[in-house]
Amino acid sequence: MTPNNSLYRKIAYLGGIVVLLLPLFWLGQPATRGGDEQSKGGVLEQLRDEYELGQADIGAIDPASEAIRLATLGARGIATSLLWSKVNHYKMTEDWTGMEATLKQLAKLQPYFIAVWRYQSWNLSYNVSVELDDVKDRFFYVKEGIKYLKEGIGYNRDNPYLLDDLGWFIGNKIGRADEHEQYRTLFKADDELHAPDARPEQRDNWIVSKDWYQRAVNVIDAGRKSIGTKNPTIFFSNPAKSQINYAEAIEHEGAFGERARRAWETAARMWRNYGTREMMSSFGVLIRLEDRERWDQELKDLIAELESLAPGLRDQMEQEAEDGLTPEEEAARAKTGELSEEERVLRMDAEEKLQITPQKLAARIAKDNPEKASTVRRLANEIDAANKRIRMIDSNAGVSNYEYWRARCEFEQTPEALKAQELRYQAHILWKEEGQQREAKALYEEAFDLWAKAFAETEGMPVDSATGGDIMVFVEEYGELLDQLELSLADEELGDKFPLWDLVEVNDQTRAFTEALTAYKARVNAAPKDREADSLINPSEALTDVYTPRVEQGDDDADGEAEPAEDEAAADDGPAAAESE
Amino acid sequence: MVLERQILPYLQWLLYGEPGGMGALLRFVLVLLGVGLAALVIGFLVAALRYGFARGGDMTYRTVSGGFVELLHTRWRRVWALAMLAVKEARRRRVLIALGVYLVILLFAQWFLSTDYPEPARLYLSFVLTATTYLMLGIGLLLSAFSLPSDFKTKTIYTVVTKPVRAGEIVMGRILGFTIVGTVLLAVMALASYVFVIRSLDHTHEIDAAALKTINIGGEMRGYDGSTDKEMGHRHLIELDADRRGLAEQDRGHVHEILPDGEGYDVSGALGLMKARVPKYGKLAFIDRNGAKKDSGISVGYEWKYRSFIDGNTQAAAIWTFDGLDPNTEDESLELALIVRVFRTHKGVIGQPITGSIKFRNPETGQSSAESSFLALDQQIDEMSFARAMFDPDDNPVDLFEDLVTDDGRLEVIVQCLEGGQYFGFAQADCYIRQPEGDPRANFFKVNLSIWVQMVIVIAIGVTVSTLVSGPVAMLFTASFILLGFFRQFFLNVATGQEYGGGPLESLVRLVTQKNVMVDLGEGVGVTIVKSIDAVFQGFMWCVGQLLPDFRSLSAVAFAADGYNVPWDRVWQDLTLCGAYVVGLSILGFFLLRTREVAR
Amino acid sequence: MSDEVVLQTRALSKVYRDFWGRQKVRALKALDLNVHRGEVFGLLGPNGSGKTTTMKLVLGLLFPTEGEAVVFGRPASDVAKNERIGYLPEESYLYRFLTAEETLDFYGRLFDMPADVRAQRVDALIKQVGLDKARKRPLQEYSKGMTRRIGLAQALINDPELILLDEPTSGLDPIGTREMKDMILELKKQGKTVVMCSHLLADVQDVCDRIAILHQGELKELGRVDELLTIADVTQIRGRNLSTDCQNEIRDVIARHHGELLSMNNPTTTLEDLFLDIVRDSEARPGRRTASVAAAAGGDAATSDESGTPDQPAS
Known part of the structure; x- marks a missing residue:
């Protein structure tokens, strides 16, 4: 090789390298910020930015985490497995400090693995906290779990699961645990968990929970993340539910009047917003929970339209059906008391025959008047669609109990309900702290009256709901107070004045008022009720007697009215029956 | 502190062992004989295969007898020369880098440790001592495994072996040399870690004098109370006397002294961060809810069987019998410590601790004191002081030491839970008599001594193994020994069939067929074959398990971390164990080296 | 021995x-x-x-x-x-x-x-x-x-x-x-x-x-x-200052006794000795080696026939 050849070769290589550098630069240049020059960087950098793949887009970049991940020299999987088993060991040997320290190391090793944050924060807040006896120690570990979760969110900024979990911990664990009184107080007082300038109302755990839930919802709304496998009905209801819980909680703790009303008003507004949100139902169709009434109305109109095509046909069909019943079916249908299996089947068949559905009606109309067949078919299809839509909404609304909470928000905003809460609170204070039993009794009774009024005023507010349960607690308090005064609800005077017997009948789980209830009913109803009230309840009978499920006629007041109706009917029978005995 | 096995007095440990077990000396002799016999048989078989039975037998005999004669000719000057050589070699191999590594670990530890925990001292101490342990074991491993094999490779062994050096001196010299190197490193690390812990945990607080409230009792100003500022995630409550001196109450395991400083206050650094409690343990027995004596209480469903429980508001009780008290003592009180594990079956009154009762009884006369009640602090050490002047249940005065302690120094302490539906859990180490506290620095030294023991054992193993095999193989072998040593209990459990899932072959079968450990493999020829092969493996494992040092139980880190004194019995036991390993392994190494053809 | x-x-x-x-x-x-x-x-x-x-x-x-x-x-x-x-x-x-x-x-x-x-x-x-x-x-x-x-x-x-x-x-x-x-x-x-x-x-x-x-x-x-x-049947004689006449006489003596003269010439020193001499000399007197130096160095290894330095032709 002559020297010249060697030199030319070297120059050629060098030139090749320089040429290759250009596309490399174009592809891989990092973005520069600061100063006047702001370059977006090479192609890769721009792509990274666009698809938010950069580490900084996920969350904080932590040198400690990077360092320890490098230090494992590729054995990160083994290291994490060892650390997990260490965590389990510490948990078993009740070494909470060691467990927590190991959890921190684990988090540093796998900061982007969501399951670690979720599982271990739950471990701390729910499992470790209950192993301590002192409430302050328990709260400490609940707080540690919350802090742990917050740290996870720092690394994974927009993860809806973590945000949702945080809302759950702060809301549910602190607000619903057995120790919720102490927890709520400790939470409010803890400086570490709030911004330094946070006002006292902002420090309430339900409000904070609502904020976190809202953040989670915002992430989904902004389209930054997908909701994954979470149920949208529950997910989107969380902020509003927290607000509702807040309103309940402050009323429990002694906030009334305008403040409580405002809280319930916000809750009602948030709940309605939730209802008007378009969400994916479990059937794969987008629905709005608020649309239920509209669809009901639509259904009614369609049925009316259908019936208008053949007026009087319905009654005619009903008559025909009744005539068409077999004697066994009639007998089964007419029988009261115990039914055998066979008789039950016969009865169900009879009921089915007697029911004239729009489909049956439409078929009959089409058969009788072929020229209306197409119209009828269209109507039938639309009725079907409407029914389906109603069913979908119902099933989802059932998941979050949409209708109940909407009614509840209205209920609690009524001046009667607000006043009733205040009176009850005052009654409790008067009784427990100042020992003025008679005054307390009076206040209780006033509160119950107000509640009865509120029940009557609010649509769709059944007594068998959670509200009933809450108020039942107050009734029990009242019962205790009466005991101290050596009175009882079984006494005629008090029992007749008491306006919430239906509520008691449904909600009395400790059966403390059975006697009083029986006495009341005895005064008001006929004898047969006594025996049945005394004996062990036959579940199927209990259902038909006491709890009337909502029928498809959309009659909301069925529950409220069934009882009085029966009572009235019994009342009618009562004196007569009593006389006949 | 969790003490899974009682620490026996030294002589009892040496000669008799735990009840039902054997003394350490006997065990050592048996293991030595076992190993010796096995080595003899193996050596003979190998020689016989190579050279024929007669010559093989002759060789074996000469090796053994010659070996014992040579053992008697050990000269300490030679051992010392070889030890110094090992030290120089270690220095050349830049073993001081280990200190650099340790320094780096300490520096970066700050990223992962914080003082926010309820027991920061525990965390810090446990961290530095564990890091020291692992590093020292690693150093011991690397030093010892490569030294002799490199001598063989570079043939420098020739010039040594052709001097009148006994093989045992080579082995012992190297063990000694590396031990010296390791000791120096350990001393530096121990000092560094002590300083690190103290510096990280020490802090002080500020007191806002204006925020203090005065305590007035009966119109007289008796002092002040209030709280310090928040530092390192906690604050203390303060109680000062009228002279404005006092104490910042215990929080996170430490207190501060407060002295007036002009208008303000001077708060000292943290005191009592590192403790060395000296407990006097008793023997625990139980009485069940019907009054019957039992060895253990009931289980409430915890996986960890360390503690057992007594029912509340029944006859159930936990009874500790202490021995060795002095009925004629002049002490004014009995200092007791109690750790209660509270288990509630219902929440009771939220925020209120469960009440328990404690009383003392004379085990011979049955005379007892009246019950005194206490509020159970869950999972914390409750330090109680009982004045000797007590009353019995009939309100007659009774003296704790004269009346309730027997003449031979025994006393019973009876604890019960008073609330129905709640349970107290106890282990034997949960109640003890508090003796004057020891010096935490001496305690730290003792814990480091246990680390030293572990290191020496690893060095001895490494040197012994390296007489036979090459460097990397020796390193792997020693590393396996260390690893198995950490899991010795598990290893022995597998060997004796106490673990679910059978022996190695059965585990492999389960892994491949994806059957977990609880599934029965069923009957069949295959299963029988697998189990029989496993029986052989397990026998072998059991033999190996007898040789393994139990590093987990050798580690005294828990003592320092939890603030308990390491009893001298334990120290002597560890040192004896170390000596046993060194002696045994030296003898083994000696024979291995002697039978090795150096120039091969 | x-x-x-x-x-x-x-x-x-x-x-x-x-x-x-x-x-x-x-x-x-x-x-x-x-x-x-x-x-x-x-x-x-x-x-x-x-x-x-x-x-x-x-x-x-x-x-x-x-x-x-x-x-x-x-x-x-x-x-x-x-x-x-x-x-x-x-x-x-x-x-x-x-x-x-x-x-x-x-x-x-x-x-x-x-x-x-x-x-x-x-x-x-x-x-x-x-x-x-x-x-x-x-x-x-x-x-x-x-x-x-x-x-x-x-x-x-x-x-x-x-x-x-x-x-x-x-x-x-x-x-x-x-x-x-x-x-x-x-x-x-x-x-x-x-x-x-x-x-x-x-x-x-x-x-x-x-x-x-x-x-x-x-x-x-x-x-x-x-x-x-030892080669048994060969005798080696070394002598100093033997003149040509002496050498001739020896030749005759051997012939008279029916011996075989294998060789009569100047023996060689070993290369080792030469080397060592030169090195020793060089250490004692650094610098170029000349004929006079060599002569002064002398030594029993040299015979009368030894020539001077490599520069000068043999005489």
Whole structure:
């Protein structure tokens, strides 16, 4: 090789390298910020930015985490497995400090693995906290779990699961645990968990929970993340539910009047917003929970339209059906008391025959008047669609109990309900702290009256709901107070004045008022009720007697009215029956 | 502190062992004989295969007898020369880098440790001592495994072996040399870690004098109370006397002294961060809810069987019998410590601790004191002081030491839970008599001594193994020994069939067929074959398990971390164990080296 | 040379086997040797003939397959025999991180020498092998010759009675070789026994009393050097200042006695002697070598016929 050849070769290589550098630069240049020059960087950098793949887009970049991940020299999987088993060991040997320290190391090793944050924060807040006896120690570990979760969110900024979990911990664990009184107080007082300038109302755990839930919802709304496998009905209801819980909680703790009303008003507004949100139902169709009434109305109109095509046909069909019943079916249908299996089947068949559905009606109309067949078919299809839509909404609304909470928000905003809460609170204070039993009794009774009024005023507010349960607690308090005064609800005077017997009948789980209830009913109803009230309840009978499920006629007041109706009917029978005995 | 096995007095440990077990000396002799016999048989078989039975037998005999004669000719000057050589070699191999590594670990530890925990001292101490342990074991491993094999490779062994050096001196010299190197490193690390812990945990607080409230009792100003500022995630409550001196109450395991400083206050650094409690343990027995004596209480469903429980508001009780008290003592009180594990079956009154009762009884006369009640602090050490002047249940005065302690120094302490539906859990180490506290620095030294023991054992193993095999193989072998040593209990459990899932072959079968450990493999020829092969493996494992040092139980880190004194019995036991390993392994190494053809 | 047998091998054999016990190499076949006190014994042979194997067997670094080696009446595997022997290995098998002093001190300790004796011997030996200037430098900085010298020092640290040298002169320059040979002869004068193995025949010839020649593990020849090398039927006469007439007369005498004159000419000195002379001279008088210098250097190696410098033609 002559020297010249060697030199030319070297120059050629060098030139090749320089040429290759250009596309490399174009592809891989990092973005520069600061100063006047702001370059977006090479192609890769721009792509990274666009698809938010950069580490900084996920969350904080932590040198400690990077360092320890490098230090494992590729054995990160083994290291994490060892650390997990260490965590389990510490948990078993009740070494909470060691467990927590190991959890921190684990988090540093796998900061982007969501399951670690979720599982271990739950471990701390729910499992470790209950192993301590002192409430302050328990709260400490609940707080540690919350802090742990917050740290996870720092690394994974927009993860809806973590945000949702945080809302759950702060809301549910602190607000619903057995120790919720102490927890709520400790939470409010803890400086570490709030911004330094946070006002006292902002420090309430339900409000904070609502904020976190809202953040989670915002992430989904902004389209930054997908909701994954979470149920949208529950997910989107969380902020509003927290607000509702807040309103309940402050009323429990002694906030009334305008403040409580405002809280319930916000809750009602948030709940309605939730209802008007378009969400994916479990059937794969987008629905709005608020649309239920509209669809009901639509259904009614369609049925009316259908019936208008053949007026009087319905009654005619009903008559025909009744005539068409077999004697066994009639007998089964007419029988009261115990039914055998066979008789039950016969009865169900009879009921089915007697029911004239729009489909049956439409078929009959089409058969009788072929020229209306197409119209009828269209109507039938639309009725079907409407029914389906109603069913979908119902099933989802059932998941979050949409209708109940909407009614509840209205209920609690009524001046009667607000006043009733205040009176009850005052009654409790008067009784427990100042020992003025008679005054307390009076206040209780006033509160119950107000509640009865509120029940009557609010649509769709059944007594068998959670509200009933809450108020039942107050009734029990009242019962205790009466005991101290050596009175009882079984006494005629008090029992007749008491306006919430239906509520008691449904909600009395400790059966403390059975006697009083029986006495009341005895005064008001006929004898047969006594025996049945005394004996062990036959579940199927209990259902038909006491709890009337909502029928498809959309009659909301069925529950409220069934009882009085029966009572009235019994009342009618009562004196007569009593006389006949 | 969790003490899974009682620490026996030294002589009892040496000669008799735990009840039902054997003394350490006997065990050592048996293991030595076992190993010796096995080595003899193996050596003979190998020689016989190579050279024929007669010559093989002759060789074996000469090796053994010659070996014992040579053992008697050990000269300490030679051992010392070889030890110094090992030290120089270690220095050349830049073993001081280990200190650099340790320094780096300490520096970066700050990223992962914080003082926010309820027991920061525990965390810090446990961290530095564990890091020291692992590093020292690693150093011991690397030093010892490569030294002799490199001598063989570079043939420098020739010039040594052709001097009148006994093989045992080579082995012992190297063990000694590396031990010296390791000791120096350990001393530096121990000092560094002590300083690190103290510096990280020490802090002080500020007191806002204006925020203090005065305590007035009966119109007289008796002092002040209030709280310090928040530092390192906690604050203390303060109680000062009228002279404005006092104490910042215990929080996170430490207190501060407060002295007036002009208008303000001077708060000292943290005191009592590192403790060395000296407990006097008793023997625990139980009485069940019907009054019957039992060895253990009931289980409430915890996986960890360390503690057992007594029912509340029944006859159930936990009874500790202490021995060795002095009925004629002049002490004014009995200092007791109690750790209660509270288990509630219902929440009771939220925020209120469960009440328990404690009383003392004379085990011979049955005379007892009246019950005194206490509020159970869950999972914390409750330090109680009982004045000797007590009353019995009939309100007659009774003296704790004269009346309730027997003449031979025994006393019973009876604890019960008073609330129905709640349970107290106890282990034997949960109640003890508090003796004057020891010096935490001496305690730290003792814990480091246990680390030293572990290191020496690893060095001895490494040197012994390296007489036979090459460097990397020796390193792997020693590393396996260390690893198995950490899991010795598990290893022995597998060997004796106490673990679910059978022996190695059965585990492999389960892994491949994806059957977990609880599934029965069923009957069949295959299963029988697998189990029989496993029986052989397990026998072998059991033999190996007898040789393994139990590093987990050798580690005294828990003592320092939890603030308990390491009893001298334990120290002597560890040192004896170390000596046993060194002696045994030296003898083994000696024979291995002697039978090795150096120039091969 | 006394009759006491210091080293003895009886039917010494060594077979290298592989892991499975199969025979691989037969390194030594039934060697029988006796080495007497005070003699210098040489083991000769080409590479792979078993010389080093024999040495290792004698030292106890290898175990014999058959037969035995006995040193001072003790078996080779007895470590106690090492008190009285010294061993200089072929390569330097010394710890390279130690200095010369430390090395000798270390080996001295291995002989259980008390400190004062040790210090004295270390000092003496270092001076004896001429490493005084480099005594505090670590061995890894030494040249080959220095390494060999320190090796020899450690072999002599215990003032042994039997010294075993493995290829003592291989790799040394002529000066080093000469010094080594002088040392061996010195040792012999002190009454020590030396056993050396080598394949450098000239060196063996110079120092050894008896030699054994090995080939492929078998002993081929054993005997005294002078006896073996003497050519019995040839007489050699060397004389100084013999005139031409004298030479002619001698020629006649031989013819008269019916002898055969093989050659009569000027003998040659050895290249070694010439080399050493020049080097010694060069150290004493640095600068170019001239005829007068050469003449002044003189020396009994030159005869009257020796020419002057390479520059001048022979006269």
